[in-house]
Amino acid sequence: MKKNKPKYNQIIEAAVKVIAENGYHASQVSKIAKQAGVADGTIYLYFKNKEDILISVFEEKMGQFITHITDAIQKKENANEKLYELIKLHFRQLSEDHHLAIVTQLELRQSNPSLRLQINNVLKPYLNVIDTVITEGMEEKVFRKNLNLRLVRQMIFGTLDETVTNWVMKDRKYNLVDLATEVHTLLTEGLQSK
Amino acid sequence: MKKNKPKYNQIIEAAVKVIAENGYHASQVSKIAKQAGVADGTIYLYFKNKEDILISVFEEKMGQFITHITDAIQKKENANEKLYELIKLHFRQLSEDHHLAIVTQLELRQSNPSLRLQINNVLKPYLNVIDTVITEGMEEKVFRKNLNLRLVRQMIFGTLDETVTNWVMKDRKYNLVDLATEVHTLLTEGLQSK
Amino acid sequence: MKKNKPKYNQIIEAAVKVIAENGYHASQVSKIAKQAGVADGTIYLYFKNKEDILISVFEEKMGQFITHITDAIQKKENANEKLYELIKLHFRQLSEDHHLAIVTQLELRQSNPSLRLQINNVLKPYLNVIDTVITEGMEEKVFRKNLNLRLVRQMIFGTLDETVTNWVMKDRKYNLVDLATEVHTLLTEGLQSK
Amino acid sequence: MKKNKPKYNQIIEAAVKVIAENGYHASQVSKIAKQAGVADGTIYLYFKNKEDILISVFEEKMGQFITHITDAIQKKENANEKLYELIKLHFRQLSEDHHLAIVTQLELRQSNPSLRLQINNVLKPYLNVIDTVITEGMEEKVFRKNLNLRLVRQMIFGTLDETVTNWVMKDRKYNLVDLATEVHTLLTEGLQSK
DNA sequence: AATGAATGAGTATTCATTCAT
DNA sequence: CATGAATGAATACTCATTCAT
Known part of the structure; x- marks a missing residue:
């Protein structure tokens, strides 16, 4: 299950932090990816959009x-x-x-x-x-x-x-x-x- | 006061209708202007943004x-x-x-x-x-x-x-x-x- | 009719030139707009996409x-x-x-x-x-x-x-x-x- | 010669089928690899790009x-x-x-x-x-x-x-x-x- | 030889706002 | 006052290719 993959949780945690600090509308996918320490494209291996x-x-x-x-x-x-x-x-x-x-x-x-x-x-x-x-x-x-x-x-x-x-x-x-x-x-x- | 101008209220009422019917994100300024029967630019004579x-x-x-x-x-x-x-x-x-x-x-x-x-x-x-x-x-x-x-x-x-x-x-x-x-x-x- | 608007023809001519010189795939809308001397958004006043x-x-x-x-x-x-x-x-x-x-x-x-x-x-x-x-x-x-x-x-x-x-x-x-x-x-x- | 390798022909045949059925632009390397029954990376052992x-x-x-x-x-x-x-x-x-x-x-x-x-x-x-x-x-x-x-x-x-x-x-x-x-x-x- | 997870460059389109008329 | 044509910034997502295993 994907939830056991470490990157899945990395991205989730990064998203919470980025959204809390920057607000929903200023939380670009690229910003979340950067915070999670993965490439933009990697996000899409774990999330549909x-x-x-x-x-x-x-x-x-x-x-x-x-x-x-x-x-x-x-x-x-x-x-x-x-x-x-x-x-x-x-x-x-x-x-x-x-x-x-x-x-x-x-x-x-x-x-x-x-x-x-x-x-x-x-x-x-x-x-x-x-x-x-x-x-x-x-x-x-x-x-x-x-x-x-x-x-x-x-x-x-x-x-x-x-x-x-x-x-x-x-x-x-x-x-x-x-x-x-x-x-x-x-x-x-x-x-x-x- | 601008509230006495008829177009001010026209725009307010148009905005309520347009937002209620189309939703917040689909309520472009141009749509509100059209509903109010004024030009896009006229909006900005009555509202800052x-x-x-x-x-x-x-x-x-x-x-x-x-x-x-x-x-x-x-x-x-x-x-x-x-x-x-x-x-x-x-x-x-x-x-x-x-x-x-x-x-x-x-x-x-x-x-x-x-x-x-x-x-x-x-x-x-x-x-x-x-x-x-x-x-x-x-x-x-x-x-x-x-x-x-x-x-x-x-x-x-x-x-x-x-x-x-x-x-x-x-x-x-x-x-x-x-x-x-x-x-x-x-x-x-x-x-x-x- | 839009074909009488000068910008329509400006954009058409710009597109031919840009595509001929750069090839279809390297002909970004922004490049055509620049060649035509209009803003990117102006393209979309005359063309659907x-x-x-x-x-x-x-x-x-x-x-x-x-x-x-x-x-x-x-x-x-x-x-x-x-x-x-x-x-x-x-x-x-x-x-x-x-x-x-x-x-x-x-x-x-x-x-x-x-x-x-x-x-x-x-x-x-x-x-x-x-x-x-x-x-x-x-x-x-x-x-x-x-x-x-x-x-x-x-x-x-x-x-x-x-x-x-x-x-x-x-x-x-x-x-x-x-x-x-x-x-x-x-x-x-x-x-x-x- | 690489043409004697069975996977080479597998990939060629897969490519014809995938392109004919999906069209050129929808024929991703990964789709060809899947049709050929090999990993994406394997393609690059037989073809430059x-x-x-x-x-x-x-x-x-x-x-x-x-x-x-x-x-x-x-x-x-x-x-x-x-x-x-x-x-x-x-x-x-x-x-x-x-x-x-x-x-x-x-x-x-x-x-x-x-x-x-x-x-x-x-x-x-x-x-x-x-x-x-x-x-x-x-x-x-x-x-x-x-x-x-x-x-x-x-x-x-x-x-x-x-x-x-x-x-x-x-x-x-x-x-x-x-x-x-x-x-x-x-x-x-x-x-x-x- | 074979794998497949990870990478990251690249781009069409929308829409709030302006300003010449 | 009023217009509406023109502007241009801003961003999610795909997919060919790589490389550690």
Whole structure:
């Protein structure tokens, strides 16, 4: 499988770095090749075209991202703790790889509709993980029953995504992971005073 | 002021239509000019460059959007009702102008980071409106005191934005405004069962 | 009509010169533009793409070529004289424009099949002129009746074409027009001694 | 000699097939190698470069073509019969190997002038055969004396070549060999009625 | 002899912007 | 004010050839 070839990963890592530092539109294939230490033509032995590099970057990175979160929340006992873990790891992983954070929150969004459709497909497993936590929470009666699954998922993902994007746009000047507790409380308890 | 010139608005409206129908990347200046019924060069008598058209589209449309919401929530008595009104009008206005919805939720996001920074500036007054509602809610003790203002704003805006984007990407097949009540409940009461 | 625009003809003439001097494959669009004294982009205001330049070169030049021959042979009294005139003018016109001769006999032949198909279409009117001369000759009983039209046309065109190509490949070291009489005699009387 | 190596011929045959089926420009070295069942690099153990493959294809095939014709016409008694035999075999051989016909009449002509110069060298022996027949014909007084050798050769070769090219371009829908008699008559007797 | 992964030179085309009229 | 013809910078991808194994 091509993913075991060292050059495949070399190119993926080079792409993340080049895109994060130069922005999507200034990331020419030749620049990525140079950063990866291979010839321009070599890129095309491993990727169909430039778009395929971007999709593959996202697939590889999101795959690890999701696997990590899925593994961690399995060890938690109830949906509430699972949700907290998911928030914490979502923040932590993007905190720890700020190149990746820039690429996912800013650069990849300026892609064309066809690419964004593929990106959504890669995101689906993550959204499914969120759905599972919500469903479990309703079954465990930790969360209110009769929650609108799609809406709740949109609230959770929308909140996390917006929070990370703001953090990236503020040049990551504050600690993102520190916000996990508060975000979790907001999502579970809402705004209302009791 | 240039906004009183009829061609200025002609071009703004043409831009919304062209971008919504053709997508951001296929919206050449010449296409917008043709749709507006003016010569290519005329565009540059009213706008500094292409980016300026896009910013102006967003400014004009968001200005009305925000004015409308600000006016409406002033008439509401407490922060809870104001929040509900804000959600409802956010959804309704984008429902009623689907060209605008496509442009703001999908097409304008393909722009480069510099443009997006300016778009954020245009959004700021709207985020301030949200902040005001939250602050009032805390003062009125309708909302918990000690809420992290920025975080709450990100939750509210992130949730609304993600909800609208999903609706647009599902080709607007369901009624967006109908979701306002549920979204409001989710935001105020959270997920937890009581 | 675009053919009246001076730049259209400027580009056509530049293309003939550049292709004749550099060869088909070394004739980049930018080189043609430079020779024509226009910007690269201007080429695309007058031609759909590079192939369209080549087709148009051939159309324009062959159009004049054919018109000239058609006009001249109308004045001749019988098919035999018309054939002689056709041979003479075929040779003379390519003799007098050696850039055109190089382009038609050598460079345009290395084009791809799709282009060659279009080139054949442009040639058709010329082949029709040949056919008319042959048919008239049979009617006038100057030529044998029952000649196979297609075959005779192929003999005439094949002979002229091969003769010109050899002349071009020998760097035009001898006078092509001088051969007209002999070629005419060969075609009409054949090889056989009487 | 490299011609005894089996892979040499494998590659030659593969090249004819690949070029006939895919066209000259879509016949990459790697495609020829694959068809021949060898590695890309192996090609370069037997051929100097891609052009050398093409030249060699033409040399090998034309060698057989010419040998066959030379042998056959030696058995004929006079120049007239020899010319007829040459025409018949020219047509028959290309009829029987339609891959070769496509390659020689269409595909190889898309090559650059340098390659075509080398192709002409390969053709020379064939043109010499034609010359010999003409000279014999003049000596035998079967053909008119004082024929311009080069011109007659160009008429014969031009006619045959144009006839075959037209047949290939019409997708070989009619029987080429059947035309031999008529072509022979045209060449020897000309167009004129007696 | 044979392999095939790696190389890197080369080019048509688009479109935001200008400026002479 | 308005026009629209002209500009020219900028870039992904192919494929003949090499050479370490």
